[in-house]
Every structure is written in C-alpha cells, then in structure tokens.
Amino acid sequence: MRLIAKQHQTSRRRDAMMPVLAVAASLAICGVLILIAGANPFTAFGIMVSAAFGGKLALTETLARAAPLMLSGLAALVALRTRFWNIGGEGQIIVGAMAAAWIGALPQLPTHLLIPMMLIGAALAGAALAAVPATLKTRLGVDEVVSTLMLNFIVMYVMMALLSGIWKNPVTGWTNSPDILPAAEFPVFWNGTRLHLGVLVAFLAVGVIGILMKYTTLGLSMKIVGENAKAARHAGLSVARVTLLAAMLSGALAGLAGAGEVGGIQFQVIASISSGYGYAGIVVAMLARLSAAGIIPAALFLAAVTTGADEMSRQTGVPFFIADAMQGICLIAVLVAMTLSRYQIRFRPTSDSKASP
Numbered sequence: 098m099r100l101i102a103k104q105h106q107t108s109r110r111r112d113a114m115m116p117v118l119a120v121a122a123s124l125a126i127c128g129v130l131i132l133i134a135g136a137n138p139f140t141a142f143g144i145m146v147s148a149a150f151g152g153k154l155a156l157t158e159t160l161a162r163a164a165p166l167m168l169s170g171l172a173a174l175v176a177l178r179t180r181f182w183n184i185g186g187e188g189q190i191i192v193g194a195m196a197a198a199w200i201g202a203l204p205q206l207p208t209h210l211l212i213p214m215m216l217i218g219a220a221l222a223g224a225a226l227a228a229v230p231a232t233l234k235t236r237l238g239v240d241e242v243v244s245t246l247m248l249n250f251i252v253m254y255v256m257m258a259l260l261s262g263i264w265k266n267p268v269t270g271w272t273n274s275p276d277i278l279p280a281a282e283f284p285v286f287w288n289g290t291r292l293h294l295g296v297l298v299a300f301l302a303v304g305v306i307g308i309l310m311k312y313t314t315l316g317l318s319m320k321i322v323g324e325n326a327k328a329a330r331h332a333g334l335s336v337a338r339v340t341l342l343a344a345m346l347s348g349a350l351a352g353l354a355g356a357g358e359v360g361g362i363q364f365q366v367i368a369s370i371s372s373g374y375g376y377a378g379i380v381v382a383m384l385a386r387l388s389a390a391g392i393i394p395a396a397l398f399l400a401a402v403t404t405g406a407d408e409m410s411r412q413t414g415v416p417f418f419i420a421d422a423m424q425g426i427c428l429i430a431v432l433v434a435m436t437l438s439r440y441q442i443r444f445r446p447t448s449d450s451k452a453s454p
Contacts, residue, residue, distance in 0.1 A: 115431065115434040116391065116431060118430070119427055119433075120384070120427060120430075122426070122430040123423050123427040124423075127423050127426065128142070130419060131413075131415050131419065134414070134415045135414065135415075136414065136415050137413075140413065141413050141415055144408055144409045145406060145408070146401070146405060147408075148404060148407065149402075149404045150401065153289075155404065157290035157292040158290070158404055159400045159401050160292055161292060161293065161296060161361070162400040162403055162404055163296075163393075163396040163400035164295050164296040164298070164299040164357055164361075164396075165190070165295075165299070165354040165358060165374040166377055166378060166381050166395075166396035166399055167299040167302065167303055167392055167393065168298075168299050168350050168351065168354035168357070169186045169190065169350070169354050169374045169375055169378025169381065170378045170392045170396055171378075171389065171392055172189070172347040172350040172375075172378055173186060173347070173381065174306070174382040174385065174387050174389065174392065175306065175310075175346050177323075177382060177387055178310065178319055178343070178387055179319045179339065179343035179344075180323045180326070181340055181343055181347070183227065183241065183245050183344060183347050184245045184246045184249070184379070185226070185245030185246065185249055185348075185351075186347075186351045186375030186378050187249045187252075187371055187374070187375030188248045188251070189222075189227055189347075189348045189351035190355040190358075190370075190374055191252050191253060191256055191355060191370060191371055192222040192223060192225075192226050192352065193219035193220070193223040193352025193356050194219070194355030194358055194359045194366050194370045195256060195259070195274075195355070195366055196215075196219045196222035196352070196355075197215040197216075197218060197277075197355060197356035197359040198275075198277060199218075199274075200214050200215045200281075201277030201278060202274075202275050202276070202277050202278060204278065208278075209280075211277075211278060212281060212283065215356050215359070216298070216353060216360075218356075219353055219355050219356035220349035220352045221352070223348035223350070224346070224348040225348070226248065226348055227345055227348025227349075227351075228341060228345050229244070229248065230248065230344070231341045231344030231345070235340055241344075256366065256368075257272075260274065260367075264366070272367075272368065273366065274367075276364050276365050277360065281360065282364055283357070283361040285361075291361065293360070293361030294360070294361060295357025295358075295362075296357075296361075302350060302353065303392050303393055306350070306389050307389030307390060310389060311389075315339075315342065318334055318339045319343050321334060322334060322340065351378070355370065355371070358371070373421075377399060377424060380395075380399065380424050380427055381396050381399060382395075384398070384427060384428075384431055399427075402420045402423050403420050406420035
C-alpha cells in the first residue's frame, strides 16, 4: 500500500467539511469509550453540552477556558503556516504568566499602567523564548521540534524552582507566587463570572492575525516561506528573518495566554498555570485548518469538552480524562482527513498478480 498525490485540486467544500467529520469521528469513538465505562453516550454528551452552554455561568466559563486556547491556537497557526514546528507553546505560556505575575506585583508602577505592562511583558517574554529555537534552527540547523519541546521542560523546572524558592510563601509554605496587586487584576465584564479582559484580547487577536495573514506583506512572506522556502529565497525573501519573526509572533501570542491566566483567573503563578493549553493549541490550529477564522469555533469546541467533562464525570462516573482522549482523537482524525484529501491510497499488486499473464 502506498500514497500517491492527487492530481486535481481539492474542493473547498470538502476541505471545510473535514473538521466537522473529524469532530464527528472523535465523538463516535469517545462514545464507544463512554459505553465501555458503563454510561449512556447520549446522556453523557447531553450533560456535557448543558454544562458547557446551559446558562450564564456555564457559557461564561466556556468562554474563559476558550480564551487561552484561542491564543495558543493562533500561536500554533502562525508557526505552522511558516513551517516552523513550534511545540513550545506550553513553555511560552508559562514564561508569559511569570512575566505578568512579576509585573503585576510591582508597587512602583502606576496603577493605570499595570495591566498594559503585564500584557506587553508577557508577549515579550513569550517572543524572547520562541526566538531561541528559531535562531538555533536558522543559524545552526537545530531541529525546532526537539529544541522547543525541551525548552518546555526547562521553563517548567525554572518555574518550579521559583515557586519552591523565592516565591514560596514563608508563612504558609504554599508554592505559589505572590498575588498580583488588585489594580492589576483584569476587569470582569459580567459580575459573578470569570469573563475577563483576557477573553476580549483573545477575540481581538483572532481578528488581528486574520488580517495580518491575509492582507500584509509579512503574512504573504510567511505563506511563501511555508509553502516553498527555496522559491522564497529565489524571490529575494530572507527565510531566516521571516522564520524568526513568525516564531516570535507565535511566542508572543502564547505569552498573552499566560497573562490572561494570571490577570483574569489565578491572580498568581501556580504549578498548573497552563493545564496543557500549549499542546491543545496545536489541536485547535489543526481543527481550524490553519485558518484564523476557524480558531474561534475550534477553541470553543475544545473548551466546551473540557468544561462539560467535569460535570459529566460527576454525574455518570466516566473518568474526566475522556476530554484528553477526545482532543487526541480529534487531532488524529484531522491529520487522517488532511492526508486523504491530498493523497489516494494505492495497493501494490501481489506477487501472484505480477506472475499472471
């Protein structure tokens, strides 16, 4: 069996249906897993939908969880469109969170500058971290998959060292960073919910990245470099420069996700500040078919799964980890669908058929 590239162009309608089919396939497979766990899949999925969208608190909680997924999805999108395989979103979220927490606790800053400086500082921290593997790739040829993945662990251990060291509360012994100042806490748009400023930042970022990718010279350069680096060089583009800019933009978006978690949710750095948002962003970007317009529904879907899985687990006894399984199955389903849209399967003839006249 082998894969042969299709000669005709793919249909836009068929391409648009791929994420829908991938989600349907993941739901069907997870339905089987829920059935094996001893629960009714239709009942379980009904509970998930109700817990994610059924009421003010449920809806706003889903939006709050979707915000970091949007930003990490955009981070993955920007990098992947340039063929920079950024697996370091998790580390970039963490450094963004640490930068935001440090700035947000500074009493020397004017109160009206705390939130803008937290956002800027988090974006710069994420961009600086992403610039390291990008420079290693363009200057030394180091594989970015390895370098970005390894940086995740380095950043995580640095964070744990800070939480167990200078940030550790000397009285309670809690391994959390100091709380940010009250003036640094993101404003909430709906009292009694966690619908904070970071959610608005995420939605605005989707629009900005969509415009950048479609209508600017940088966006066009990134697309050309991603599709054919050799042709980009012949066209006079600096592949190294475009790759570095794309990586830094990707890291900045991930850093903003960390700022949102600190400023709008936790108000400090905790060990689980990211909760896997960096890796989930790759799933979001693939579900969105590397399109900024698809980031919002893809992020909302995964956020709804995560939000609803808590309540589903409580009511049915199905393990919460079904949400993680659904994310992984979605990614595999999308990759399979993308492969089948570009290639057709050809079965090699058997030895008997070769021997026949």
